[in-house]
Structure formats: C-alpha cells, structure tokens
Amino acid sequence: MTFNVNEEGFYGAFGGAFIPEMLYPNIETLRSNYLNIIQSDSFQTEYQYLLKQYVGRPTPLYFAERLSNEFKAKIYLKREDLCHTGAHKVNNTIGQILIAKKLGKKRIIAETGAGQHGVATATVCALMGLNCIVYMGSVDIERQAPNVARMKMLGAEVRPATSGSQTLKDATNEAIRDWIANPADTHYIIGSVVGPHPYPDMVTRLQAIISEEIRWQLKEQTGKETPDAVIACVGGGSNAAGAYYHFLEEEKTRLIAVEAAGHGIDSGESAATSVLGSKGIIHGSRTLLMQDEDGQIIEPYSISAGLDYPGIGPLHAHLIRSKRAEAISITDQEAIDAAFHLSRIEGIIPALETAHAFAALHKMKFNQDDCLVINLSGRGDKDLGTYQKFMK
Ligand SMILES: *Cc1c(COP(=O)(O)O)cnc(C)c1O
Numbered sequence: 001m002t003f004n005v006n007e008e009g010f011y012g013a014f015g016g017a018f019i020p021e022m023l024y025p026n027i028e029t030l031r032s033n034y035l036n037i038i039q040s041d042s043f044q045t046e047y048q049y050l051l052k053q054y055v056g057r058p059t060p061l062y063f064a065e066r067l068s069n070e071f072k073a074k075i076y077l078k079r080e081d082l083c084h085t086g087a088h089k090v091n092n093t094i095g096q097i098l099i100a101k102k103l104g105k106k107r108i109i110a111e112t113g114a115g116q117h118g119v120a121t122a123t124v125c126a127l128m129g130l131n132c133i134v135y136m137g138s139v140d141i142e143r144q145a146p147n148v149a150r151m152k153m154l155g156a157e158v159r160p161a162t163s164g165s166q167t168l169k170d171a172t173n174e175a176i177r178d179w180i181a182n183p184a185d186t187h188y189i190i191g192s193v194v195g196p197h198p199y200p201d202m203v204t205r206l207q208a209i210i211s212e213e214i215r216w217q218l219k220e221q222t223g224k225e226t227p228d229a230v231i232a233c234v235g236g237g238s239n240a241a242g243a244y245y246h247f248l249e250e251e252k253t254r255l256i257a258v259e260a261a262g263h264g265i266d267s268g269e270s271a272a273t274s275v276l277g278s279k280g281i282i283h284g285s286r287t288l289l290m291q292d293e294d295g296q297i298i299e300p301y302s303i304s305a306g307l308d309y310p311g312i313g314p315l316h317a318h319l320i321r322s323k324r325a326e327a328i329s330i331t332d333q334e335a336i337d338a339a340f341h342l343s344r345i346e347g348i349i350p351a352l353e354t355a356h357a358f359a360a361l362h363k364m365k366f367n368q369d370d371c372l373v374i375n376l377s378g379r380g381d382k383d384l385g386t387y388q389k390f391m392k
Contacts, residue, residue, distance in 0.1 A: 001322060003248040003315070009197020012322060014314035017196035019284045022180040026188075029103060031198045037102050038095070038205055050094050051209060054127070055084045057091075059210075061217035061373075066345045071361055074371045076227070077348070078214055080239065080378060087351065087378030088207060088239045089120035093189055095206035097124040100187035107131040107186045111175040113140055113168035113235075114305035114353075115147025116378065117191030122156035132156040135174040137166040140305060147382060165299045168309055172283050192236025193313035196284030200241075200313050207242025214373055215246055222371065229254040229366065232375040233357040234327075235271075235306045237313035243375040244325070254326065257316055258360045260302035261329035271300035272329040273312045274320045282310065288317040303332035303386065304352035306378075334359040336390050339380060351378035352386060 009015050009031075017027055037043050051057040059079045068075045080088040093110075100108060108130050112118030118134040125132035134151055138160040141148055151158050164170040179188045193200040193207075211230070219225045230247055232240035234257045247253040262270035270276060277288035280295060289311035290298040300310045312320075319325035330338075339355035342348055350358065354377045366372065380387065 001324070003319065003324060005197065005201040009201070011315050011318035013279070014285070014287050014317040015197055015200060016286050017284055018281045018286060019196050020180065023176070026179060026183050027196055033103060034099060034198050034202045037099050038202070043098055043102065046098055047095055051091065055090050055094060056082060057209065058213045058217070059083060061214060061221065063221065064346050067342070070345070072368050073366055074222075074369060076218065076371070076373045077376045078210060078243065078373060079376050080210065081348070081350065081354070081376050085116070085120050085123055086381065087116050087120070088210065088242060089117045089191060090123065091209055091242065092191065092203050092206045092238060093117070093120040093124045096187070096189045096202070097128050097130065100130070100189070101128060103187065105185060105187040107133070107182065108189055109133045109135065109175050109178050109186055110189045110191060111135050111168065111171040112191065113137070113171070113308060114382065115140070115144040115151065116306060116382070118156070118158070119147050119150045119154070121189050121191070122151040122154035125156065126154045133178070134158050135161050135171040135178070137161045137168060137171050139166040140168065140171070144305060144382070169297065176283070192238040193241045193315055194236040194283055194285060194311060200285065200315055203238050204241040204245060204315060207238050208245035210239070210242035210375065211244060211246035214243065218371070218373070224371070226250050226253050227373045228252070228370040229256055229364070229372045230375070231256040231258065231357050231360055231372060233258045233307065233353050233377060234312055234316055235309050235353060236311070237316040239375050239377040241313065241315055243373070248324075255319060255324060256360060256364065257320060257325045257327045258357045259327060259329045260304060260307035260335070260356055261331045262301040262303070264331055265329055269301035271302040271307050271309060273310065274316070274327040275329060277311070285314050287311050287314045304335065304356070306351070306353040307356065328360045328363050330356040330359040334362070336387070339387060340390070348376070349380035350376060351380050352383045354378055
C-alpha cells in the first residue's frame, strides 16, 4: 500500500480536487508547477536558509526525562513550539510564499481559526513585502483578540467572515470566494493539509522537515532512526503529516493521530472527525467529515480553536481508514489536565491543541522502554486566557 498522493491527487479513496470551474486556472497553475518549484535548487537554497536563520530550525528533539519516568517509556518532544511565531505553521507559510513569488503573485490571502496560521502568513508577507488579507470568522476574531492584534501589527488586513457559525469553515469559504474573484495576482496560502489537490501534498512536503529532522536527531541521541510511535494532534493534520512523513513506510513505527472529542464523542459537541465523520466533500477535497443525513456539515466543537474543524486532511482519512494510523480522541478536560501536567513536570507550556497529543499517553498501550516521539506543535502563550479559567 502506498501513502503518497497519486497523479490525480488521491490518497486511496480520499483527496482529489472538487472545485468550481472558476477555480480551475489557479489550481491548475499550482498543480503543474509546485513539484518543479519545490525540487528546484533556487527554491531549496532560499527555503533552507530561511528555515535555519529566520524560523530557527532545526528545532530541538528533547528527551523528557521526568515524563519518561512517569510513563516508563522513552519520550522525546519535537519542539515545534520554538519555531518563530510559536508553532509549526510557519514551515508551510515560508514555503508557500516562496512558491507564490516564483509564480509572480503579488497578493496573498489566507484563512485562520485560532489565528496562528494568520499570524504565520502575515509574518512571511511582511518578510517578503507582499499584500496580506486574512479571513477570520467574527466569533474567532472576538475570542482570539491577541492574534488579531499581532496580524494587524504585522501589516495584514483581517476581514471578518460573518456567515454560518462565523468560525474557520466560514473563513475558508470567504477566502475561496476572494480567490475566484482575483485569480491573476493572488495566491491562497492554505494553513493545513486540506483543500483541493495539490494543497494536501504541497503542505505535507513543506512540513516534512519535521520528520526529516526527527530521524537524524533520534539517530544522534539513541543510535536508531525510527521510534516505536509518533504522536501528534490532528486539526486539519499538517503538524501530524509533517511528523509522520518520513515514517510512512516504516511499518514498525506506529502513527498516532489525536483528535478533539470536545465535551465527549457522544455529546454532540465534538470535533472527532475520524470517529463521527463519513465520506463527503469539503473545501474541494473528498475526505471524512462530520455531516448529517442530508450532507449538511455538523458544526464542530473543541475548546481549542485550532482543532475546531469538521473535516481532516485526505492523507489522514486514508491513514486511519487503512489502519496505518490509530486515532485517539481526547476531551477538553483531558487536554487541560495534560497541559497543566506538562507545564509542571517539564517546564513547557503547550498550546491547547498540542495538549491533546500529550493526553493520549494515558490512552495508548505501549511496551516498557518504547521510544515515543510527541510532536510539540506549538506553545501555550495564546491559550493562557483559557488556562487561567482552570487555575485553582
Ligand atoms: C493550527 C495548529 C494545530 C492544528 O493544525 P494541524 O494542521 O492539524 O497541525 C495544532 N497545533 C498548533 C499549535 C496549531 O497552531
């Protein structure tokens, strides 16, 4: 079985490009150019330079000794929280802005939920001197005020999406509408491994630097390149895709995908797409998504705005349905507990999204002394307001 995308943009039964005709020229330009650009020397030279000197890569692979003792395993943390702007998202935006420049684009649009992708996009637009417009649901604009301020500070325009639940899915719809209206000069930087082909594959390749580094860092520290498991939280799935990529063909490395169960899988307020979802089309891709009998999207819920999405990337739908990856779902409360625990046992405050991955340690079975890598996708500064509500 292969886990790479095929010519038509499918991972098994999932993926493809189900888009309105008006979007064809944009998507086709991207599809026929992205691999050549990514593989070119001039792209790689600039991308690798910026990852090193601007983003701060390689990020450390840290052996968490106290956490390891507690769980009787060898637990390594991939410190994406130490990337410039505080999460893995910038690996992708740096790559996409270089691709946009090669395609001669002058104007950048993006969607954002928690604001992390919006900040990472506004950052690289400032870096390259390009115009930046970020679509964000009005509800999210209100609950993520610090990130809205960061985007504005960086010179981006934040446009509210006022339809539907006024969150991430609605912001994505607005961004797609903008792209249809401005095909010639605009590139749309999607923030996860979602959307029509080639986005899931393009974003996966740009995040794959995470597992590329994990391999040599593990080898350096343990003598062995492959861990027994890689654990990552999944919203759309970009940090997980990057952490899995160079282990996809290593059958002995378990891939653990951690989703948000919100108030509980059966509570009606959840974002556990792989359990509750069924095959359907969202934002140009055939994948698993939460929908009712009429195909209407069921509004997702998670305490963490970054996991609050009704679908998952087609790669993850394929990995989970083919049993290459195991899905685990974590409630709000379990994630909060894990965030407090990690802060106090290792001195690292994780993002709320990331805290879900740590909570999964309690739900996994593994052997004593197994080597586990947890992708620490982002830092928790943006979530202190939420954490404060749970302090005693
Ligand atoms: C955005 C975000 C996520 C969720 O997005 P993925 O595409 O699933 O990685 C997870 N963690 C952090 C810190 C984020 O900012």
